[in-house]
Amino acid sequence: MHTRNKSRISKVADGIAPSMIRKLFNMAKSIDDVVDFTLGDPDVQPHENIKKAACDAIMSGKTRYSQNAGLLELRETISRRVKEKDSLYYSPLTEIAVTVGAMEGLYLTLLSLIDDGDEVIIPAPYYVNYKQMVEMCGGIPIIVNPSDKETLLVNGEDISRAITERTKAILLNSPANPSGRILTDETINTIAKLAIEHDLTVISDEVYRKLIYDSKPYLSIASLLGMKDYVVVINSLSKEFCMTGYRLGYILGPEDIVAAVVKLQENVAACAPLPSQYAAIEALGSRIDYSEQMIDTFTKRRDVLFDELKQAEGIRMIKPEATFYAMIDISGMGYDSSVSFAYDLLEKARVAVVPGISYGDICKDFIRIAFTLEESKIIEGARRIAMFTKTAK
Ligand SMILES: Cc1ncc(COP(=O)(O)O)c(C=O)c1O
Numbered sequence: 001m002h003t004r005n006k007s008r009i010s011k012v013a014d015g016i017a018p019s020m021i022r023k024l025f026n027m028a029k030s031i032d033d034v035v036d037f038t039l040g041d042p043d044v045q046p047h048e049n050i051k052k053a054a055c056d057a058i059m060s061g062k063t064r065y066s067q068n069a070g071l072l073e074l075r076e077t078i079s080r081r082v083k084e085k086d087s088l089y090y091s092p093l094t095e096i097a098v099t100v101g102a103m104e105g106l107y108l109t110l111l112s113l114i115d116d117g118d119e120v121i122i123p124a125p126y127y128v129n130y131k132q133m134v135e136m137c138g139g140i141p142i143i144v145n146p147s148d149k150e151t152l153l154v155n156g157e158d159i160s161r162a163i164t165e166r167t168k169a170i171l172l173n174s175p176a177n178p179s180g181r182i183l184t185d186e187t188i189n190t191i192a193k194l195a196i197e198h199d200l201t202v203i204s205d206e207v208y209r210k211l212i213y214d215s216k217p218y219l220s221i222a223s224l225l226g227m228k229d230y231v232v233v234i235n236s237l238s239k240e241f242c243m244t245g246y247r248l249g250y251i252l253g254p255e256d257i258v259a260a261v262v263k264l265q266e267n268v269a270a271c272a273p274l275p276s277q278y279a280a281i282e283a284l285g286s287r288i289d290y291s292e293q294m295i296d297t298f299t300k301r302r303d304v305l306f307d308e309l310k311q312a313e314g315i316r317m318i319k320p321e322a323t324f325y326a327m328i329d330i331s332g333m334g335y336d337s338s339v340s341f342a343y344d345l346l347e348k349a350r351v352a353v354v355p356g357i358s359y360g361d362i363c364k365d366f367i368r369i370a371f372t373l374e375e376s377k378i379i380e381g382a383r384r385i386a387m388f389t390k391t392a393k
Helices: 011-015 018-028 048-059 072-085 101-113 128-136 156-162 185-198 255-266 274-285 292-308 338-349 377-393
Strands: 097-101 119-123 140-144 167-173 201-205 230-235 249-252 316-318 327-330 367-370
Touching: 011 128, 018 338, 048 316, 072 097, 072 140, 072 185, 072 249, 072 274, 097 101, 101 128, 101 167, 101 201, 101 230, 101 249, 101 255, 119 128, 119 156, 128 140, 128 167, 140 156, 156 185, 185 201, 201 274, 292 316, 292 327, 292 377, 338 367
Parallel strands: 119 140, 119 167, 167 201, 201 230
Antiparallel strands: 097 249, 230 249, 316 327, 327 367
């Protein structure tokens, strides 16, 4: 038999490290009675009308391909909603593309922009897939740590220092996974100026912008004067409407980038799933605000988690301003890494969390909890953590 003498796996695929989130999630699945805080996949169901729209589409045979950019009716719905809610106009014909979740929107945008060796600035802590996606496109991720470590939030100066001749884009995520923080208006304004000065594209991942607590205001970089041509907004129905498995996202951006994304879409997924596109028309186009109750649900969960974890010795939860993630500072626990803490916690207390190191060195003394479970499970998980910290310290 012929034997191969070298790996057939490409350098790109070989270079991608499996994410720690999935690793912990898979380990948690193999243990009975685990409280699983790993995935940002809410247990809340989308509204009945949204589900019905998807089912109706299937039953009436609307299950074929759509245009690569997505159904025009959906793009028109997105355009109307963005105008109504954010006072920004994007043409449904040339400035909007529907994607397979925000993830495909991000990937195709990066693929449209990056040539080999181009640098993409990614503020830390960062959504794990950003780094890998930039690498998949042949780019170089430049991870920027906040100078003020306490806040887990970069400022304009931090970004400015990272810009080089090779910088092509800045990838922003505000509100951010995993920190739950929102970039300040001052930082947003400075980044906008830097983008214009250095001719950089800002990719603004705004999937958590409807999940902001305590009515805090939100400034999208796309809304600043003169910025529309420099910004690609990435959005999705996954978090806002709890539609993760529908795999429905969209991008808003300048014509040339959207055209490139649509061209690439033809060769990657052809289009987003059609029943999900009909569900999205219902979710985004209805007079009913389907995402309104979400913030109440998650505010309660955040507060319950915070109150419960106050009882735990040696750890400190940073109350998130947005998202359904909480970062917990474990530096007082005396562990050499967040990975060993997470393994120990899973083994001894049957609670699965993500080690902070997955989001960059800056989070090496943190773990991330996704409070995407019902309240009783959050309380149970928090109590197990408190018990664990008492004995492990
Ligand atoms: C910051 C961020 N962007 C994008 C995504 C992916 O969203 P989607 O399900 O729409 O692909 C996630 C999912 O956790 C996320 O946290």
